Amino acid sequence: CQKQLDVNPRERILETSYYQNQQEAFTGLVAVYDQLGNQSSGYLTKLNLFSSASDDHFAGADSPSDLGDMQVMNNYTVNSLSGGPSYLWSKGFTGVYRANILLKKIEGITMDASTKARYIAEAKALRAIFYFDLVRIFKNIPLILAPVEPSGMFDVTQVAPADVYKQIETDLTESLSALPVTIPTADAGRLSQGAVHAVLGKVYLWEEKWGPAAAAFALVNGTAPGASTYGYKLLPKFADLWNWKNKFNSESILELSYNTTSNMGWSNVGSREGNVMGILVGPRNYVPVIAAQAPDYVSGWSVMPITKELFDLIHYDPRNKPTVANLDSLEKAGIVTYKHANDNTGYFVEKYAGRVSTKAAVGQLELNFGQNMYEIRLADTYLMEAEALLKSGAAVGSGTRAYIFLNAVRARVGLNPVAVTMDNIMKERRLEMVAEGQRWFDLVRWGLAPTKLAFKGFQANKNETLPIPQAELNNTKILQSKEWGGTK
């Protein structure tokens, strides 16, 4: 009767019998990439959480408690039980685990050696990317470099942030040689040497290692604008960056990809590949009145309305129109109506607001926008190099690299050159990358968050990081950060 009890698992595959060949290794690699674009079932993304916390946006939404996990980021009442920290922590460590399991299993797989080396390099670089977010968001984290055995799963302890940064640098540096220089379109989205150099530069910038940062960005940016070894070029038209068809364009370095065909529905938000930002940022109860003149926005949820302060700054900038959906003026002109929801300013995110014309054909249409999101793009690395050079004490006058690259970003939108000063760089970064998830991190990096974000309740020496999720402290050796009432 023993035999009768051996039932057929019906296509459920045992871990011990998986990871046998190159194809299975590849599916393991895809699972690591999957975490890059991960969105929570409650519509949370790294971008919308930290945008809500910044001075460029409010959390918005329908009411002060709608999408509460974004509201607590906005008003700085986030705590260790909030959904945001838990999502970000889980997103990062899930990515780390998937990289670790692949790195462990791939050793035993017989496959083409250079492909194997490339998979290993990608897994390591992705692990570094996850750790980079984890360490800057939570500061005190464990550093796990292999799948934890169940027997030791409660014994994991945190390490000094410096150790994490060191491992990130090691992983990124080690991965470089096995990665391709450029990626053919069919594989676009996978890591190249250029992307890894850009990540490395950004890591150095956070560590205030100005020289290495400038050097890494120099590799990415090339000898002159448009002359990158990796083929990176600014798109001639700023607005084209936001045409969802222009995926993996020449300006894109590290891009989070989404698609319209994964059939996401209300019950499986976050577990499929549609981009939820399209519906989130659209104006609520949007109705075209004069159809011919009204943009074809999908009626959305009014998340991340743009602050009046930012609008006043960008209003007369050439990037205004591709950046801001100005519902205020459309409504005043009698062209459209929409609901003035929570923290309404009348200004919404234009860059990726969902459009009727870009809606998916299958699934819950408003959840399946296929627009990709930039994690790092060339204008960003141009500006970061200028900043690194300035901070490193390099010459920044007219004709220097810092000057040329800062002003290349401006020239693309038809603006005159300006001098390389921190103020100019900061302003350029802000206007160039509205709603791209950089602003809050920039303010923290520059030490300006306590002043710029005081109106929202930001407290210095506390809100620079998020609390470690309460569930992680339960029954484990993980300690809460001092800033959040703990001892670490």
Place this chain on the structure above:
Amino acid sequence: QDIPVTGKVTEQNGSPLPGVTVKLDGTTRAASTDANGVFSIQAPVGGKLTISLIGMAAQTVTVPADGRINVSLTADSKDLTEVVVVGYGTQKKALVTGSISSVKAKDLESMPINRVEQALQGRTSGLTIASGNGQPGSASTVRVRGFTSFASSGNNDPLWVVDGVIVDNGGIGYLNQSDIESIEVLKDAASQAIYGARAANGVIIISTKKGKEGRLSINYNGFYGTQAPAKKLKLLNASEYAMIRNEAYSNSFNAATDGTFTLPYSNPSSYGEGTDWQSVVFNDDARRQTHEFSVSGGTNKSTFYTSFGYLDQEGIVATPISNFNRANIRINSTFKPAKWISFGENLGYSHSVNSSLGNTNSEFGGPLSSAIHLDPITPVIQTDPTAIGKSPYTIANIIKDPATGFPYGISGPVGQEMSNPLAYIQTRLGNYGWDHNIVGNAFLEIEPIENLKFRSSLGTKLAFYGSESYTPLFWLSPSNTNTKANFYREMNMTINYNWENTISYSKSYGKHHAYAILGQGYYMDNNNRGLNVRFNNIIAQDFYQSNLNYKPATADIQGDGSDATLHVVNSLFTRVTYDYDEKYLFTGIIRRDGSSRFGTNNRFGYFPSASIGWVPTKEGFWKENNIVNFLKLRGSYGITGNDAIGDFSYVSLVNSGRNYTFGTTDASIIGWSPAALSNPDLKWEETRQTDIGLDATLFNDFTLSASYFKKKTIGVLQTPSIPLYLGAAGGAAENVGDMQNTGIEFEIGYRKKIGELNLGINANLSTLKNKVTKLLPGREFIEDNAQSFQGMGNFTRTGIGRSFNEFYGYEVAGIFQTQAEVNAYRGPGGTVLQPTAKPGDIKFANLDGNESINGSDRTYLGSPLPKYTYGITINLAYKNFDFVAFGNGVGGNMIFQGLRRLDVTYGNWQNSVLDRWTPTNPSTTVPRVADKDLNGNYTKFSKNYLEKGDYFRLKTLQVGYNFPANVTKKIGAQKVRVYLMSENLWTITKYTGYDPEIGGTVLGVDRGIYPQARSFMVGLNVGF
């Protein structure tokens, strides 16, 4: 000299008693009464006839010269001859050494019971039963002697055995209550162990009615009635709502971020009463009806029982999309062509069709939740031309009232997925779910030599179920829209079966009586497979037009399917019973089960039990007296198991769906990664139970049954959540802890005839203390299957020394009265603990004594598990009238009152908010109102959310009238009874929600439960 003796046996009230045995003393000659209560037998004048029927006091009468005898039997309070069903057999109640509670058909007659769980609630001790919700046809949560396991997926549900066929918990709803002959609840390990690996949560054995030898018996019972909600919440009217909204806005206004100060409503009192959304969703006249018809009879060679039942019940909430009907057919027959062989079948078929709200205890999306939250200012139907000309009424696909053509009112303030309930109903009209169930068995029994029986039984559950739905284009709110009309059909099937073979032998030698049974069983379940298809952009305009012949473009056809993993159990079992003179009693059981759910290391489990009994009243030294007529002391110990952990939990599986997109093809690439960690040492969950009790008859009229039990579960099976830093989607299933349940149970019966009044009272009381005694090393608590509420996070926790899923949150230290109090509330180091608080906000206790109010200040706040449950039934009969009152209750538990959503800031309030803190109303426990809850008055789970859950409910009240025999004879009937009945007439509780009876994995979590209806019915019972 024998003469033909004829006679009639009746009950006290004159109704005939069929199946009564009439035996001539000193001979084996016997006869039984037919459906009219009539018997005939050959007997000598002056001979003694013993007239007996189970449950009735036997009488001995002397045969008179004319051979005519009429006897009226009275109920026997001693019930010593009563037989109870035990696993794989029956046993005389007087000899039972386990703890078994019974409910008989007589107790259920004409009761308004749609599902079998309701037949048990309050009628036996040892059970905690709470209706899942008031949606017609929905299941109840049933716990036998507490919780033995942590996990949610059925692990705590008892094993249901219907005529020997194991039926999964969700599938028990197919039974028709009037087909039930008896229900036995096996509560202690000694009774359960015969079901071994699946018995730890208790076993409930249901026997359906069989035909009896004699004349055809034809019965009809039916009732018809109306239902209404028993209670409405007290919600704010429109002007109160506007006033509170203004106050909440003002209290949160921040000039730095909020622009100009503009009150939401400039003149609150102008709105008057506004819309009462509850009366929009509730139906005060929802109909229900039940009809049951049966025919039974038999000869000494064969018997049959066949029945047809139909019930139809409308829901009281959103009736057009909440209703249920079920039709049943049953055919039970036995054949005994020769003395040594019998065979037959018990076969039940049911077909049900239901429309369900879906979210019956959920804060999300249901019409009831919308009715609680929608602002009372929005009209049900928007007829104002100015409003109709503007957004949102100009948005495409808004829903209009079919009668008037005007759009249904759309709330401005309340969004999310909430919507006008009438509009919501329009989007789901016609959608339904259905099922066909065939559950039954066929058996063969051979008795080659006397007392040696071989029995083989093949049982099956064959189920087909599915649903059909049409979703029109609609716009209900920004986050509740559909832009592609679609039609969806789902079909599933299950074929489970079990095959059991037993051999038994009984032998009496003098005063020694012994019985042994040896059996083998093979069980296969979860054999499910399903297919579904969705046609998008279907051209049909509504559900009734939709069908799959309207082919859309290929890209608009989506299909999917599913296969479940088989669950197989292989068993050997034996039971031995012995008694000496019915005085010293012993039962021993051992079962060996193998389950497909465990790895080869721990695949088989052994489940032994033993029980003993002693009947001192049978001893020579016990003088017959009128105080203690009968006394039995019993004790048992045994081990039972539980394998309900899910399949392949002992290994790590890899899952797909970790997809990503490369390139510009706009398509997903499939990624795989492990789903969980593995644990090859996973083993059986074991429950060890000690039971001590007594059964007694006192003062001739009282019966008393009392038990004490201690039940300890070792190695509770659970897939505990693991730290997120491990990154794996899930942990391995583990034997994570030990848990103990202890309790005392009483069942008391009293029967008395006072003149023409027959009085019967049955009452029961059970206590339960549930405690987790051990968890894995290093773990003080677990939060798996914990309950959470929107942004609040988990608010229940299972900790060592605590009961399963106790409420866990912040203690309230009061309400801040002044800003000075806020500023003075500091940690030991001087940090202001609640810097964002304002006067009127909750002061949370700083339990960990550090410098902040955070997660570690939370504590255990009470248990959702009732400390005691009880029930009482009173039967009265006077001449032709009869009366039944039945009530049940629970006490000592807490309920989470989660009727207001945290993320719907502008939703309506319950009128308790009128007692909110204001400078002029300082002594209150209700914090101030504020749009932005920076202090967490509501977003932090505090004791303010908990209420006492004690209740007593008058469940059924029935008054009947039996037409006298001279009237019924005119239409040829034996019995004609009419009755009036009310269900849930009256509930005593302090709980402020709709209904204090809330089932679920964790009891007592109210997210807006669909309440049970109060109904009034009129019924008719006719027997031929």
